[in-house]
Amino acid sequence: xxxxxxxxxxxxxxxxxxxxxxxxxxxxxxxxxxxxxxxxxxxxxxxxxxxxxxxxxxxxxxxxxxxxxxxxxxxxxxxxxxxxxxxxxxxxxxxxxxxxxxxxxxxxxxxxxxxxxxxxxxxxxxxxxxxxxxxxxxxxxxxxxxxxxxxxxxxxxxxxxxxxxxxxxxxxxxxxxxxxxxxxxxxxxxxxxxxxxxxxxxxxxxxxxxxxxxxxxxxxxxxxxxxxxxxxxxxxxxxxxxxxxxxxxxxxxxxxxxxxxxxxxxxxxxxxxxxxxxxxxxxxxxxxxxxxxxxxxxxxxxxxxxxxxxxxxxxxxxxxxxxxxxxxxxxxxxxxxxxxxxxxxxxxxxxxxxxxxxxxxxxxxxxxxxxxxxxxxxxxxxxxxxxxxxxxxxxxxxxxxxxxxxxxxxxxxxxxxxxxxxxxxxxxxxxxxxxxxxxxxxxxxxxxxxxxxxxxxxxxxxxxxxxxxxxxxxxxxxxxxxxxxxxxxxxxxxxxxxxxxxxxxxxxxxxxxxxxxxxxxxxxxxxxxxx
Amino acid sequence: xxxxxxxxxxxxxxxxxxxxxxxxxxxxxxxxxxxxxxxxxxxxxxxxxxxxxxxxxxxxxxxxxxxxxxxxxxxxxxxxxxxxxxxxxxxxxxxxxxxxxxxxxxxxxxxxxxxxxxxxxxxxxxxxxxxxxxxxxxxxxxxxxxxxxxxxxxxxxxxxxxxxxxxxxxxxxxxxxxxxxxxxxxxxxxxxxxxxxxxxxxxxxxxxxxxxxxxxxxxxxxxxxxxxxxxxxxxxxxxxxxxxxxxxxxxxxxxxxxxxxxxxxxxxxxxxxxxxxxxxxxxxxxxxxxxxxxxxxxxxxxxxxxxxxxxxxxxxxxxxxx
Numbered sequence: 001x002x003x004x005x006x007x008x009x010x011x012x013x014x015x016x017x018x019x020x021x022x023x024x025x026x027x028x029x030x031x032x033x034x035x036x037x038x039x040x041x042x043x044x045x046x047x048x049x050x051x052x053x054x055x056x057x058x059x060x061x062x063x064x065x066x067x068x069x070x071x072x073x074x075x076x077x078x079x080x081x082x083x084x085x086x087x088x089x090x091x092x093x094x095x096x097x098x099x100x101x102x103x104x105x106x107x108x109x110x111x112x113x114x115x116x117x118x119x120x121x122x123x124x125x126x127x128x129x130x131x132x133x134x135x136x137x138x139x140x141x142x143x144x145x146x147x148x149x150x151x152x153x154x155x156x157x158x159x160x161x162x163x164x165x166x167x168x169x170x171x172x173x174x175x176x177x178x179x180x181x182x183x184x185x186x187x188x189x190x191x192x193x194x195x196x197x198x199x200x201x202x203x204x205x206x207x208x209x210x211x212x213x214x215x216x217x218x219x220x221x222x223x224x225x226x227x228x229x230x231x232x233x234x235x236x237x238x239x240x241x242x243x244x245x246x247x248x249x250x251x252x253x254x255x256x257x258x259x260x261x262x263x264x265x266x267x268x269x270x271x272x273x274x275x276x277x278x279x280x281x282x283x284x285x286x287x288x289x290x291x292x293x294x295x296x297x298x299x300x301x302x303x304x305x306x307x308x309x310x311x312x313x314x315x316x317x318x319x320x321x322x323x324x325x326x327x328x329x330x331x332x333x334x335x336x337x338x339x340x341x342x343x344x345x346x347x348x349x350x351x352x353x354x355x356x357x358x359x360x361x362x363x364x365x366x367x368x369x370x371x372x373x374x375x376x377x378x379x380x381x382x383x384x385x386x387x388x389x390x391x392x393x394x395x396x397x398x399x400x401x402x403x404x405x406x407x408x409x410x411x412x413x414x415x416x417x418x419x420x421x422x423x424x425x426x427x428x429x430x431x432x433x434x435x436x437x438x439x440x441x442x443x444x445x446x447x448x449x450x451x452x453x454x455x456x457x458x459x460x461x462x463x464x465x466x467x468x469x470x471x472x473x474x475x476x477x478x479x480x481x482x483x484x485x486x487x488x489x490x491x492x493x494x495x496x497x498x499x500x501x502x503x504x505x506x507x508x509x510x511x512x513x514x515x516x517x518x519x520x521x522x523x524x525x526x527x528x529x530x531x
Numbered sequence: 532x533x534x535x536x537x538x539x540x541x542x543x544x545x546x547x548x549x550x551x552x553x554x555x556x557x558x559x560x561x562x563x564x565x566x567x568x569x570x571x572x573x574x575x576x577x578x579x580x581x582x583x584x585x586x587x588x589x590x591x592x593x594x595x596x597x598x599x600x601x602x603x604x605x606x607x608x609x610x611x612x613x614x615x616x617x618x619x620x621x622x623x624x625x626x627x628x629x630x631x632x633x634x635x636x637x638x639x640x641x642x643x644x645x646x647x648x649x650x651x652x653x654x655x656x657x658x659x660x661x662x663x664x665x666x667x668x669x670x671x672x673x674x675x676x677x678x679x680x681x682x683x684x685x686x687x688x689x690x691x692x693x694x695x696x697x698x699x700x701x702x703x704x705x706x707x708x709x710x711x712x713x714x715x716x717x718x719x720x721x722x723x724x725x726x727x728x729x730x731x732x733x734x735x736x737x738x739x740x741x742x743x744x745x746x747x748x749x750x751x752x753x754x755x756x757x758x759x760x761x762x763x764x765x766x767x768x769x770x771x772x773x774x775x776x777x778x779x780x781x782x783x784x785x786x787x788x789x790x791x792x793x794x795x796x797x798x799x800x801x802x803x804x805x806x807x808x809x810x811x812x813x814x815x816x817x818x819x820x821x822x823x824x825x826x827x828x829x830x831x832x833x834x835x836x837x838x839x840x841x842x843x844x845x846x847x848x849x850x851x852x853x
Contacts, residue, residue: 360739390722
């Protein structure tokens with residue numbers, strides 16, 4: 001055991017101690033990665049039997065904090081305390097043995113083994129010959145699951161069970177290993193509504209036993225049902241700690257996004273020139289876009305020359321909607337039409353032929369081909385068009401590459417420079433050039449300015465303006481409220497995979513967007529409001 | 532001790548690695564040739580070089596196809612099995628003449644490539660697993676076809692491929708040279724070549740850019756198998772016999788070595804055709820040098836292993852530098 005002595009030496013009599021002593025605490029925890037501060041002196045504490053929500057948008061530091069709490073990362077500064085005693089988790093196993101368990105959306109168990117074997121993995125009851133005592137193991141597993149009202153055959157292989165039940169097994173396993181804190185990271189994202197209910201009742205039981213719950217989710221309804229306190233992270237800092245009942249949703253969301261609820265007017269700090277509305281007939285009409293667990297019945301119409309923002313928190317289905325339009329995601333239901341003609345669903349080449357192109361969110365993994373030159377990256381999609389009889393024509397390529405390198409001000413020593421040597425902003429421009437070379441009708445932008453410097457950001461925003469003026473239909477997804485509000489003529493707000501509302505004209509402002517992101521009015525945040 | 536000071540500017544480690552990565556295989560060939568010029572009697576004779584080139588042809592042709600597959604971040608272990616299959620069908624159809632038998636052998640080989648490609652591209656089996664099963668199955672079927680027998684092939688046209696020359700250049704070498712040019716053209720000048728390299732560089736980005744990723748992968752494995760089948764025909768022609776039990780045994784390893792030593796990374800995204808030719812020649816010359824100095828065969832295999840490790844090390848170093 002690599003656990004430091006203070007932990008193993010500290011008796012934890014959960015009942016005797018009052019809830020004043022946090023079961024798990026982080027004090028002044030700072031974590032840096034290659035110059036980026038992911039966590040900045042974060043204080044965090046969870047008390048026995050309480051349920052604490054951990055909230056924050058992308059990049060706020062939630063997952064880094066969880067990884068520090070569970071021994072995956074070591075803090076650069078600050079310390080962890082377990083039951084009031086300084087603790088150090090050199091690796092995840094240490095945290096687990098000290099009673100800090102994590103439940104992820106994907107179940108980290110062994111699919112082919114039986115339920116009972118999974119629960120007792122590594123600590124199977126033995127008979128006097130040192131062999132596994134199967135009857136006892138099955139009985140123990142049965143008894144354990146009965147407590148939570150989970151009725152399954154413990155001999156069945158885990159993978160034959162529904163995902164929700166698998167998660168319950170994972171929960172039961174961690175609780176039976178003497179868990180004192182259970183961290184749940186998006187536990188419901190792939191569960192059916194009924195399974196969610198089971199999970200919540202198990203959570204209630206765990207809390208009765210004095211086990212602390214740290215709950216991470218993007219679903220507001222769940223947060224308000226499950227948790228009593230909330231810690232909000234933004235840019236690696238704790239920006240709010242407090243009870244949930246006295247915190248309206250709109251305020252919680254504005255805390256997460258870092259925007260004040262009161263007044264923020266149009267024309268702030270972005271480089272967008274004006275609103276781009278249009279009265280032309282729509283170029284893209286999407287009806288009833290649906291895919292299980294991701295999006296549900298989304299309708300979108302976009303006119304040429306119009307910039308339409310897709311608003312929504314992480315997990316609201318905004319990226320999924322773009323993927324559905326771009327043919328990246330197969331649809332269960334619904335259709336996408338360009339100029340009245342249906343585009344085959346789930347086929348990227350078909351979408352591109354129809355004129356729908358998408359700038360993916362993850363530029364490094366899904367956008368650029370890092371080892372290739374700027375030229376090869378720009379012409380990647382347009383290659384067949386720039387070729388004659390299957391032979392690529394350097395002349396044709398150069399014509400296109402020249403035009404876009406000049407127009408988008410791509411800073412590279414030459415078109416032959418390897419693209420991964422460019423700055424993030426220039427890589428993003430290369431990606432945009434790749435799609436403009438296809439002369440598209442609809443341009444889908446997923447976080448077009450993420451991770452690029454201020455100058456490049458302004459350039460990209462100005463370019464979006466310019467393209468819209470030239471008649472391109474643009475869909476803009478951004479986690480920056482300001483960018484969505486100032487860049488778009490209309491904003492479609494998504495929540496939990498469905499279209500919540502549509503903002504138009506003067507309603508496109510930060511107040512209205514924040515309110516829409518919050519979804520249901522605050523009065524509806526009562527237990528039972530769950531979908 | 533002298534008073535003189537000699538200043539030697541050592542280039543940065545990164546620069547050395549960069550040069551080695553780019554030109555290492557050519558430098559190694561030159562060093563080896565120089566060594567032989569001074570220490571190996573009769574090495575620099577036309578007849579010896581002719582022999583060396585004729586011997587390298589099958590590995591070289593297989594390596595060309597392997598380079599394409601590796602460029603897509605794949606690997607093809609079934610090339611030896613394809614060679615055996617091509618060899619096995621030759622005695623069955625040689626009665627129809629040279630051209631029909633060549634076509635049949637290539638078609639049979641490309642069927643294996645089709646299965647490989649379908650498994651990799653459409654079913655999603657890892658290349659090493661898909662082609663491993665075809666490596667075993669290919670030779671097994673070849674042995675079934677041949678009834679596990681060696682059959683001599685006495686068709687004069689076929690034998691001419693293995694033995695005759697045009698203006699002093701063996702036919703097999705001419706065929707190999709033409710194939711090298713065709714593959715170089717394919718890689719550097721065609722849409723297909725650019726797309727296969729992009730797929731190796733980032734399959735996800737290629738998919739999202741609308742490239743026909745599955746079709747290209749399928750074609751790459753078919754091409755690799757076609758080249759292996761051609762190598763099988765040439766190998767059979769040279770032996771004057773169909774020997775499905777041993778023809779092309781372990782050739783996948785030599786081919787992979789030639790490709791990697793030639794500067795094509797196993798991680799895909801690049802295809803070095805000239806480097807692959809040089810890699811195959813380097814292996815051939817090393818074998819010949821050791822052989823002519825009466826070094827046992829086992830030792831030359833160990834040398835091969837060392838070269839692979841060194842080549843991979845250099846490539847890894849380069850990515851670390853970047």
